Amino acid sequence: MELLRSYNPILVGTIPIDIHVSSSDLDIVCEVYDFDAFVAYTSAAFQCEERYQHTVHSDMLNPYAVVNFRFQGWEIEIFAQPIPTTRQNGYRHMMVEHRILQLLGSDGYDAIRQLKENGYKTEPAFAELLQLEGNPYEGLLELADWDEEQLSQFIIRFRSCD
Known part of the structure; x- marks a missing residue:
């Protein structure tokens, strides 16, 4: 994370919200506007790591880059877009999943x-x-766009249908 700090990295996915399993990977989102510089930087930083690879998708509407490698037994995926990290879908998914799990409790986690x-x-x-x-x-x-009341009501209705 320290190596990526200039890209506003956030660890997202299953690990921060405690729903990881043995096959889970580490997902990191980054805010990137210059993909050439990002790929050059991550290549220099991580290309010696096992299974290193990167791809850049330069679709003008939704450009993004993905960097994958294995480090200390973990599969790592870095996903980069020209969007603030807290507005990226990976972060938004994680936040709503956490809210849902808080409403469902331990049964939901399980x-x-x-x-x-x-x-x-x-x-x-x-x-x-x-x-x-x-x-x-x-x-x-x-669901991520719903306020707490809407989400709570949805979960209450969901639970009543079980």
Whole structure:
């Protein structure tokens, strides 16, 4: 994280909200506007690490870069976009997932971990648990925009249907 500090890194995903399983990786989001400089920097910093690779997707509407490598037994993925890290989808997903888990309590944590152990990715696991229709990534982003009252009411209704 220290090496990435100029890119406003945030560790997102399952580990910060305590739903990781043995196959979980470390996901880091970064705010990047110059992808050439970012790739040059991360290549210099991490190219000697096991399984290092990077890709840049330069679609003008949604440019992003992904850097992957293995470090001290962890698979690491760095996802970079020209968007403040707290507005990136990975961060927004994690925040709403945390809010949902707080409302569901320990049973929710256990259920999500079990779905993940059974092969579900995180967002599809939440969609399965909450019976969300459609694209799980978009569905969670919709929930992320809800205030606490709306989310609480949804969870109450969800629980009453169990």
